[in-house]
Amino acid sequence: MEPRKKQAHVVSAFRRTVIIALVVAGATLTLAQTAERPPVKIGFMVPLSGANAQNGRDILNGFLLLLEETGYQAGGRKIELIVEDDEGIPAVGLTKARKLIERDGVHMMGGALLTSTGYALAPYIESQGIPMVYPVVSADDLTQRRRAKWIIRTGYTGSQPNHPFGEYAYNTLKLRTVATIALDYGFGWESVGGFRRTFEEQGGRITQSLWAPLSIHDFAPYLAQISRDVDAVYALFLGRTALQFVRQYEEYGLKGRVQLIGMGTTTDEHVLPAMGDEAIGVITALHYSGALENPANRKFAAAYRARYKRVPSYYSESMYTGGKWVLAAIDAVKGNVEDRNALLEGLRNARPTDLPRGPVVLDEYGNPIENIYVRRVERVNGVLQNTVIATLPNVSQFWKYNPAEYLKQPLYAR
Amino acid sequence: MTPACLALDNVSRHFGGLKAVDKVNLIVQPGERRAVIGPNGAGKTTLFNVISGEVRASEGTIALFGDDVTKLAPHQRAVRGMARTFQITKLFPNLTVMENVLLACEAQDPRRFTMHRPMSSCVDLERRAEALLAQFGLGTFAHDTAKNLSYGVQRKLEVALSMAGRPRLLLLDEPMAGLSSGESESMLAILRNLDSAVAVLLIEHDMDIAFAFAERVTVLYQGRVLTDGHKDEVSANRTVQDIYLGSPIAE
Amino acid sequence: MDAANLPSNVLRGWRRPVFYALAVLLVVGPPFLSTYWVGLLTQMVILAILAMSLDILLGYTGLPSLGHAAFFGVAAYAVAVLATRYQLGFWTCVLGGIMIGTLCSAAIGLIVSHVRDVYFLMITLAIGMVLWGLSNRWIPMTGGDNGLAGIPRLETHAGLPFAGPIPFYYVTLLVFAVSAGIMALLVRSPFGLTLRGVRESESRMKSLGFNTWLHCYLSFVISGVFASVAGVMWAYYNGFVSPTYLDLTASSELFLMVTLGGPATLVGPVIGAGAIVLLKNVISAYTARWLLILGIVYIVAILGAPQGLWNLGRSKRT
Ligand SMILES: Nc1ncnc2c1ncn2[C@@H]1O[C@H](COP(=O)(O)OP(=O)(O)OP(=O)(O)O)[C@@H](O)[C@H]1O
Ligand SMILES: [Mg+2]
Numbered sequence: 001m002e003p004r005k006k007q008a009h010v011v012s013a014f015r016r017t018v019i020i021a022l023v024v025a026g027a028t029l030t031l032a033q034t035a036e037r038p039p040v041k042i043g044f045m046v047p048l049s050g051a052n053a054q055n056g057r058d059i060l061n062g063f064l065l066l067l068e069e070t071g072y073q074a075g076g077r078k079i080e081l082i083v084e085d086d087e088g089i090p091a092v093g094l095t096k097a098r099k100l101i102e103r104d105g106v107h108m109m110g111g112a113l114l115t116s117t118g119y120a121l122a123p124y125i126e127s128q129g130i131p132m133v134y135p136v137v138s139a140d141d142l143t144q145r146r147r148a149k150w151i152i153r154t155g156y157t158g159s160q161p162n163h164p165f166g167e168y169a170y171n172t173l174k175l176r177t178v179a180t181i182a183l184d185y186g187f188g189w190e191s192v193g194g195f196r197r198t199f200e201e202q203g204g205r206i207t208q209s210l211w212a213p214l215s216i217h218d219f220a221p222y223l224a225q226i227s228r229d230v231d232a233v234y235a236l237f238l239g240r241t242a243l244q245f246v247r248q249y250e251e252y253g254l255k256g257r258v259q260l261i262g263m264g265t266t267t268d269e270h271v272l273p274a275m276g277d278e279a280i281g282v283i284t285a286l287h288y289s290g291a292l293e294n295p296a297n298r299k300f301a302a303a304y305r306a307r308y309k310r311v312p313s314y315y316s317e318s319m320y321t322g323g324k325w326v327l328a329a330i331d332a333v334k335g336n337v338e339d340r341n342a343l344l345e346g347l348r349n350a351r352p353t354d355l356p357r358g359p360v361v362l363d364e365y366g367n368p369i370e371n372i373y374v375r376r377v378e379r380v381n382g383v384l385q386n387t388v389i390a391t392l393p394n395v396s397q398f399w400k401y402n403p404a405e406y407l408k409q410p411l412y413a414r
Numbered sequence: 415m416t417p418a419c420l421a422l423d424n425v426s427r428h429f430g431g432l433k434a435v436d437k438v439n440l441i442v443q444p445g446e447r448r449a450v451i452g453p454n455g456a457g458k459t460t461l462f463n464v465i466s467g468e469v470r471a472s473e474g475t476i477a478l479f480g481d482d483v484t485k486l487a488p489h490q491r492a493v494r495g496m497a498r499t500f501q502i503t504k505l506f507p508n509l510t511v512m513e514n515v516l517l518a519c520e521a522q523d524p525r526r527f528t529m530h531r532p533m534s535s536c537v538d539l540e541r542r543a544e545a546l547l548a549q550f551g552l553g554t555f556a557h558d559t560a561k562n563l564s565y566g567v568q569r570k571l572e573v574a575l576s577m578a579g580r581p582r583l584l585l586l587d588e589p590m591a592g593l594s595s596g597e598s599e600s601m602l603a604i605l606r607n608l609d610s611a612v613a614v615l616l617i618e619h620d621m622d623i624a625f626a627f628a629e630r631v632t633v634l635y636q637g638r639v640l641t642d643g644h645k646d647e648v649s650a651n652r653t654v655q656d657i658y659l660g661s662p663i664a665e
Numbered sequence: 666m667d668a669a670n671l672p673s674n675v676l677r678g679w680r681r682p683v684f685y686a687l688a689v690l691l692v693v694g695p696p697f698l699s700t701y702w703v704g705l706l707t708q709m710v711i712l713a714i715l716a717m718s719l720d721i722l723l724g725y726t727g728l729p730s731l732g733h734a735a736f737f738g739v740a741a742y743a744v745a746v747l748a749t750r751y752q753l754g755f756w757t758c759v760l761g762g763i764m765i766g767t768l769c770s771a772a773i774g775l776i777v778s779h780v781r782d783v784y785f786l787m788i789t790l791a792i793g794m795v796l797w798g799l800s801n802r803w804i805p806m807t808g809g810d811n812g813l814a815g816i817p818r819l820e821t822h823a824g825l826p827f828a829g830p831i832p833f834y835y836v837t838l839l840v841f842a843v844s845a846g847i848m849a850l851l852v853r854s855p856f857g858l859t860l861r862g863v864r865e866s867e868s869r870m871k872s873l874g875f876n877t878w879l880h881c882y883l884s885f886v887i888s889g890v891f892a893s894v895a896g897v898m899w900a901y902y903n904g905f906v907s908p909t910y911l912d913l914t915a916s917s918e919l920f921l922m923v924t925l926g927g928p929a930t931l932v933g934p935v936i937g938a939g940a941i942v943l944l945k946n947v948i949s950a951y952t953a954r955w956l957l958i959l960g961i962v963y964i965v966a967i968l969g970a971p972q973g974l975w976n977l978g979r980s981k982r983t
Binding site: 089098116 | 905949
């Protein structure tokens with residue numbers, strides 16, 4: 001009896017040990033798993049080579065700055081950023097997206113600069129069901145007639161700054177006749193289209209619309225054509241073409257005779273430091289300015305300048321701000337990024353604050369409602385900057401129109 | 415009366431100032447065997463080129479089997495029943511001997527446009543090709559690549575290709591040049607065995623061969639027909655003897 | 666494809682085991698691969714059809730086209746336009762794509778079949794550029810630089826009961842097998858022999874009585890048909906078309922696939938297509954200078970295997 005009892009005791013002690021061991025092991029494993037949850041993978045692509053490499057680099061730099069500030073950490077998980085160069089070619093972008101999603105298994109995507117790449121990626125992103133943030137691509141229809149469930153835009157639509165700017169030009173700048181000259185592609189058409197609509201609704205008149213090919217190298221023939229008896233010339237250029245246009249505008253004796261206004265990219269900080277006095281006085285509209293006076297932007301601009309020795313452009317700000325949506329979404333799902341639907345919800349419902357460009361909320365189409373700034377180029381302390389002369393608050397992509405009515409009309413075209 | 419196989423009326427061909435062929439009149443009757451002789455540069459090959467269409471006539475008209483072909487392309491003349499060989503061998507170098515001959519056999523066959531079955535299923539074409547190879551003693555080379563053949567064998571293939579389409583007019587440009595005497599003999603035998611309805615024009619430098627093969631001889635000199643007639647008349651002609659037979663050019 | 670349909674010495678020596686190994690791999694491999702690799706394999710197989718179509722022209726007929734990607738692109742655009750702009754059904758899109766690509770090659774063939782060698786190269790290059798320009802500038806139809814996106818998935822468009830990368834792959838493989846079988850039969854046919862005849866000695870062909878213009882023309886159109894088939898598959902695979910797919914780079918890459926793999930073998934260009942897709946995707950993941958690397962690979966291959974990989978250790982062409 002005794003030995004049997006003893007034996008029973010031994011068994012129960014053994015059983016207890018086993019149970020404890022199991023619990024400990026289980027706990028360790030669980031703990032280990034929580035501690036070593038694999039990083040959240042974010043796929044990111046912009047042009048890092050080719051004609052648009054600098055803009056792509058700016059976008060990436062803004063994102064890197066944000067990730068450094070937050071320690072590559074969100075929702076309790078490490079963040080691993082996988083960067084690809086889409087070369088500014090849509091087909092390459094698509095190939096890179098396949099690689100990022102299917103091979104690297106990223107949980108989320110960000111990037112794209114060009115409208116063409118944006119349109120190319122959209123159906124693929126939709127078919128894969130991976131949330132993606134477009135910080136820059138501005139094609140109106142991506143959040144209008146051809147909106148994608150899995151893509152949100154934290155930038156703007158081409159016509160968005162131009163709707164209020166058209167009214168501002170008529171009512172505040174007192175312009176009555178305007179000639180436009182813009183790059184001949186979607187971004188140009190949509191921007192000019194937005195400006196023309198509100199400007200003409202107010203009673204102004206676009207007397208002339210010139211379109212320059214993307215490959216343009218000399219504006220002489222265009223500047224010769226531009227009529228001198230308008231109140232202003234509206235110009236939309238970027239990069240090399242912006243530098244060249246603004247310079248030739250002065251060389252042709254137009255500066256000082258006809259006010260130059262335009263889309264914000266024409267004097268954006270990605271080209272402004274390379275411009276001279278010819279740029280002074282140009283008035284443009286955009287949802288950001290490097291010289292924007294608010295605490296968040298002062299902090300951002302200083303950090304950016306310290307880190308990259310450059311003034312931040314709107315491209316730089318785009319993914320610093322867009323990245324906040326990414327981080328907020330990861331936080332919202334507590335790092336559980338494998339639940340893609342929840343992650344997408346997190347993105348759409350994110351409300352980041354303290355943004356360099358001012359307050360932003362996404363509309364139900366996935367496009368920001370944000371301030372538009374009218375900026376005039378001035379030289380301050382020896383440096384050119386886009387001084388904000390007016391803030392047009394909370395501008396929606398539909399301006400003051402009814403979205404349903406708005407969407408029934410065709411996309412702005414040439 | 416059946417029309418002449420070939421009728422040249424005042425045909426000339428100029429290369430710049432050079433009159434390579436100069437106002438040549440020539441009639442070849444069905445079944446005729448004629449040799450064309452003349453010193454180097456006399457214009458014999460050019461004459462063949464003009465007849466076959468490789469080179470356009472500068473003036474004059476050419477009739478094949480009664481039809482004016484002056485303006486027709488080489489293949490349009492070939493399908494009328496004319497074939498030729500080239501002084502400088504022109505084969506399909508990277509194809510096998512068999513494929514070379516098969517190509518020649520299908521040239522005038524509607525199956526040249528057949529795409530849906532392999533060549534090997536065209537049994538009769540292969541038979542014809544094999545027979546032709548046998549006729550020229552090329553059977554053992556059937557699966558060799560043409561460019562790897564010896565010169566003599568290539569010359570035989572050159573002639574074999576021209577005969578595959580069963581032409582009624584055959585232009586042979588020095589087919590025996592470069593062959594050993596044994597090879598020449600067998601070639602001559604093949605030529606002699608040709609259907610008597612086929613008219614043959616033979617350019618040949620070797621007088622013995624030329625005279626052994628042909629009844630009639632045309633002598634070209636500086637692009638012109640010097641004389642044209644039965645071989646006995648021609649060999650008796652003083653001028654011919656002077657400029658050709660007696661000269662060292664005759665070798 | 667059926668080995669019996671290939672010219673016998675295309676499969677001589679080491680080529681036979683390699684050929685069968687590759688065939689088996691293509692058939693049984695995909696279920697064991699990740700979707701990324703299935704996607705790459707699908708690309709390879711589609712571009713293999715395209716490369717074989719150029720092989721008919723370049724390898725067999727000896728006509729070096731530098732604009733061949735144009736027909737591929739035209740067919741892909743046709744599918745995109747028909748499917749997205751006009752919302753037409755599957756078979757209309759497929760047949761429309763093949764027909765428009767073919768008609769395009771039939772029209773262009775009328776011009777280019779008259780010239781040879783470097784002139785052929787130049788004129789096909791020029792025409793390829795014109796079509797590329799058209800895809801770029803005919804914005805209302807092609808969307809210009811933005812391309813056309815939103816082509817439906819083949820499985821849903823065709824109403825197939827299954828969907829996903831693997832079913833799509835097998836559909837592609839079937840199209841590939843049928844195309845390859847037809848092309849393999851074609852090059853062994855009496856007509857196929859005439860193409861090689863044109864390549865070897867066109868003037869001899871003429872004096873034998875062949876209308877070589879017609880043979881070149883037919884070769885051009887036939888290769889246009891298969892390029893179109895590849896273009897249609899590409900449109901469905903990619904879901905997106907843009908001018909990049911018919912530009913000079915695309916055509917030269919295609920040219921490379923054929924010459925690298927081994928012209929006039931059909932199998933070689935398939936391998937060339939596979940190799941280039943692989944290099945492009947794998948190397949580009951590590952370096953942006955993949956074109957440079959591809960160039961080096963090509964130079965090495967030219968020095969090591971001037972007749973192309975599939976002709977390694979063989980002096981004669983077939
Ligand atoms: N394509 C050409 N362009 C210019 N001159 C040519 C051309 N073809 C032939 N000739 C010239 O025409 C003349 C006749 O040449 P052809 O080849 O017809 O002579 P041939 O009688 O065949 O001589 P051979 O016995 O040497 O073969 C030569 O002077 C030759 O240089
Ligand atoms: Mg001669």
